[in-house]
Amino acid sequence: MSEQTPGNHNQNGEGAGAGTMKPGFHNTDGQGIAGHGSFFQATDLSKEDAIKATDWVRKHVDRRTVDLGDRMDDVREHMYELEKDGQIIIHRIEDQHEPISVNTLFGWEKKVPTKQLWHHKSCGQCGNIPGYPTSLLWFMNKFGFEPGKDYLDETDQTSCTAWNYHGSGIGNVESLAAVFLRNFHQSYVSGKQHGHELGHFFPLVHCGTSFGNYKEIRKYLVESAELREKVTKILGKLGRLVDGKLVIPEEIIHYSEWVHVMRNRIASELQTIDVSNIRTTSHVACHYYKMVHEDAVYDPSVLGGNRTAIITSTAQALGAQVIDYSTWYDCCGFGFRHIISEREFTRSFTMDRKIRVAREEANADVMLANDTGCVTTMDKNQWIGKAHNQNFQIPIMAEVQFAALACGADPFKIVQLQWHASPCEDLVEKMGISWDEAKKTFQEYLKEVEAGNIEYLYNPELAYGGKV
Amino acid sequence: MQQIFDDIRGDFRYDHELNGCLNCGICTATCPSAQFYDYSPREIVQLLWTENVEQIYDAMQEKIWACAQCMTCAARCPFKNSPGGLVAIMREVAIKHEMQSAKDVLRPFGRVMLKLITTGNQLSPDMIQPDHFPDWGPNIQKVEGDLRILRKAIPVKTLQTVETAWEVSLKTSVEMYTIWEMTGVLKSLELMDENLFDVIEDFIDEKREDYEDWLEEQEEEDDE
Ligand code: SF4
Ligand code: SF4
Numbered sequence: 001m002s003e004q005t006p007g008n009h010n011q012n013g014e015g016a017g018a019g020t021m022k023p024g025f026h027n028t029d030g031q032g033i034a035g036h037g038s039f040f041q042a043t044d045l046s047k048e049d050a051i052k053a054t055d056w057v058r059k060h061v062d063r064r065t066v067d068l069g070d071r072m073d074d075v076r077e078h079m080y081e082l083e084k085d086g087q088i089i090i091h092r093i094e095d096q097h098e099p100i101s102v103n104t105l106f107g108w109e110k111k112v113p114t115k116q117l118w119h120h121k122s123c124g125q126c127g128n129i130p131g132y133p134t135s136l137l138w139f140m141n142k143f144g145f146e147p148g149k150d151y152l153d154e155t156d157q158t159s160c161t162a163w164n165y166h167g168s169g170i171g172n173v174e175s176l177a178a179v180f181l182r183n184f185h186q187s188y189v190s191g192k193q194h195g196h197e198l199g200h201f202f203p204l205v206h207c208g209t210s211f212g213n214y215k216e217i218r219k220y221l222v223e224s225a226e227l228r229e230k231v232t233k234i235l236g237k238l239g240r241l242v243d244g245k246l247v248i249p250e251e252i253i254h255y256s257e258w259v260h261v262m263r264n265r266i267a268s269e270l271q272t273i274d275v276s277n278i279r280t281t282s283h284v285a286c287h288y289y290k291m292v293h294e295d296a297v298y299d300p301s302v303l304g305g306n307r308t309a310i311i312t313s314t315a316q317a318l319g320a321q322v323i324d325y326s327t328w329y330d331c332c333g334f335g336f337r338h339i340i341s342e343r344e345f346t347r348s349f350t351m352d353r354k355i356r357v358a359r360e361e362a363n364a365d366v367m368l369a370n371d372t373g374c375v376t377t378m379d380k381n382q383w384i385g386k387a388h389n390q391n392f393q394i395p396i397m398a399e400v401q402f403a404a405l406a407c408g409a410d411p412f413k414i415v416q417l418q419w420h421a422s423p424c425e426d427l428v429e430k431m432g433i434s435w436d437e438a439k440k441t442f443q444e445y446l447k448e449v450e451a452g453n454i455e456y457l458y459n460p461e462l463a464y465g466g467k468v
Numbered sequence: 469m470q471q472i473f474d475d476i477r478g479d480f481r482y483d484h485e486l487n488g489c490l491n492c493g494i495c496t497a498t499c500p501s502a503q504f505y506d507y508s509p510r511e512i513v514q515l516l517w518t519e520n521v522e523q524i525y526d527a528m529q530e531k532i533w534a535c536a537q538c539m540t541c542a543a544r545c546p547f548k549n550s551p552g553g554l555v556a557i558m559r560e561v562a563i564k565h566e567m568q569s570a571k572d573v574l575r576p577f578g579r580v581m582l583k584l585i586t587t588g589n590q591l592s593p594d595m596i597q598p599d600h601f602p603d604w605g606p607n608i609q610k611v612e613g614d615l616r617i618l619r620k621a622i623p624v625k626t627l628q629t630v631e632t633a634w635e636v637s638l639k640t641s642v643e644m645y646t647i648w649e650m651t652g653v654l655k656s657l658e659l660m661d662e663n664l665f666d667v668i669e670d671f672i673d674e675k676r677e678d679y680e681d682w683l684e685e686q687e688e689e690d691d692e
Contacts, residue, residue: 169559
């Protein structure tokens with residue numbers, strides 16, 4: 001069989017679903033690779049069979065239900081084994097983190113910690129859409145969280161560096177793994193200087209790309225003893241092993257999962273503004289739910305469980321109108337490198353496939369997203385549309401920013417909408433908030449800032465390891 | 469050429485990302501890049517699957533750089549392939565073999581790479597200005613004013629910077645440089661762009677010295 005299956009991959013068709021091609025049956029003549037070559041034969045399916053085949057695709061590929069059967073190993077099981085073997089330490093989610101359980105695409109239970117969180121920031125979001133970390137911290141304060149005890153935001157963290165990797169190919173699994181373990185080791189030990197136990201703070205990842213990348217890397221680390229060995233050397237050199245072992249978190253948690261599990265509390269305890277007249281559309285980050293997709297959160301009560309629950313669930317809880325649109329599955333056009341050096345692709349894609357559709361099909365008042373790249377792409381590329389007679393615009397923001405607005409947060413001081421290029425003004429007005437007045441107040445505040453009177457969400461000393 | 473293919477196939481992720489291929493084209497149907505470039509994830513998978521070494525080499529000369537790494541293909545493929553993941557491996561191999569396509573594509577990315585390698589942050593507020601992105605329009609901020617003051621008005625200490633997305637401690641940066649070195653990332657960079665590599669090396673040396681000085685100061689303070 002080996003001469004029929006180049007590379008000897010998957011000779012027995014293992015892991016394939018219905019419609020599997022017979023092992024060994026594929027194009028070996030090297031012809032027609034790009035199109036339908038000589039090897040390609042029409043199926044001549046009857047109409048009924050064609051419908052059946054299409055239905056199969058719809059069911060298995062287009063629609064995602066919360067239970068796709070046992071297609072994949074649960075990486076956490078392997079982590080527990082490695083821990084038992086004395087190879088790694090798992091940074092566990094304990095009762096003190098007050099977790100709430102949710103279901104993932106494959107029906108696995110995922111614990112989402114709600115407290116004692118280590119904010120792992122996003123290198124695109126902070127430079128560009130600072131309103132989403134600030135809105136998140138604002139919510140934590142509103143819930144009475146104590147900075148330095150219930151959350152920590154500090155300078156000792158690098159980005160995951162995956163933006164660069166996906167954009168350029170510079171970097172490798174080893175470097176990504178070392179960065180992952182370095183940052184998460186810091187999260188594990190960060191509580192110590194504030195008088196807490198190891199593991200007190202659990203990492204909360206702000207960025208969609210970091211989230212996808214970290215999960216992928218965690219899988220490789222668990223599978224490959226060789227990779228573990230290599231990075232153990234690096235982490236050892238950095239002084240970032242605990243008892244000579246690597247520290248790996250039990251779950252990788254995205255900030256929008258925190259918002260998701262807190263959504264009902266946000267709506268019932270904090271919401272002050274009725275948003276039932278607002279038409280929302282969602283764009284979920286590709287790297288949130290398409291990478292290591294078995295781990296993304298789904299909920300049958302959110303769009304029938306055919307979409308990941310994130311974002312939409314929050315809009316629902318706030319009582320906003322939730323409108324679906326046909327290109328929900330498309331990426332935003334960010335492309336990592338493309339947004340910098342292939343901008344024509346990025347703006348054409350975002351305008352044609354996302355903004356136009358959300359405008360024409362859904363007549364959306366706002367597009368809600370959960371990642372820095374998506375918000376940046378869809379926010380910044382609207383202006384140039386006019387040059388191509390594409391005169392459609394939609395405000396774009398993270399769902400946590402929208403939620404903060406609905407809970408009465410200041411559109412400038414907290415939600416930081418001044419950094420957005422898309423037209424947020426009409427949305428804010430439609431929510432019953434005066435944009436002009438808020439702007440005036442903010443401009444007054446800028447004078448105070450210049451004079452050194454700055455308002456903080458937490459004691460700034462905490463960022464440098466200082467005490468509260 | 470064979471070596472290039474062997475390197476791709478030798479990556480430990482390869483068997484994860486390629487399980488076979490139905491040639492169904494679902495990946496291409498949902499691929500954003502396939503709509504704008506002469507690029508098809510199905511083609512990439514078929515090339516690797518059928519081991520067409522010459523055509524694989526050709527694809528690496530240009531096509532693989534079209535991929536947006538969105539992983540839509542991976543989530544949709546009924547065979548659990550990841551064409552985007554295969555592209556990531558091919559890009560790494562293209563760099564390793566100093567392919568011209570990699571050099572060409574990375575040149576306009578240099579400024580971002582410099583930022584990333586030296587600070588760990590990718591897009592900083594001072595880069596997001598109209599002169600860098602004229603197509604983002606004249607008003608990419610809704611409030612006129614000095615960038616530094618506008619950043620200071622963010623109520624989170626770590627975000628009140630201009631040259632990085634957030635403030636990163638010196639120790640953290642220095643640890644990251646060790647990672648770049650030990651994992652061969654700096655070496656790849658040298659292969660791709662020697663000038664950029666030199667600039668980065670100087671920067672790293674300077675920061676490391678700063679860190680040494682800082683450590684000494686700390687010790688002196690502790691002694692007092
Ligand atoms: S990851 Fe690349 S190949 Fe896959 S769908 Fe996205 S752009 Fe296309
Ligand atoms: S979706 Fe998967 S099986 Fe279908 S053509 Fe693409 S790689 Fe092959």
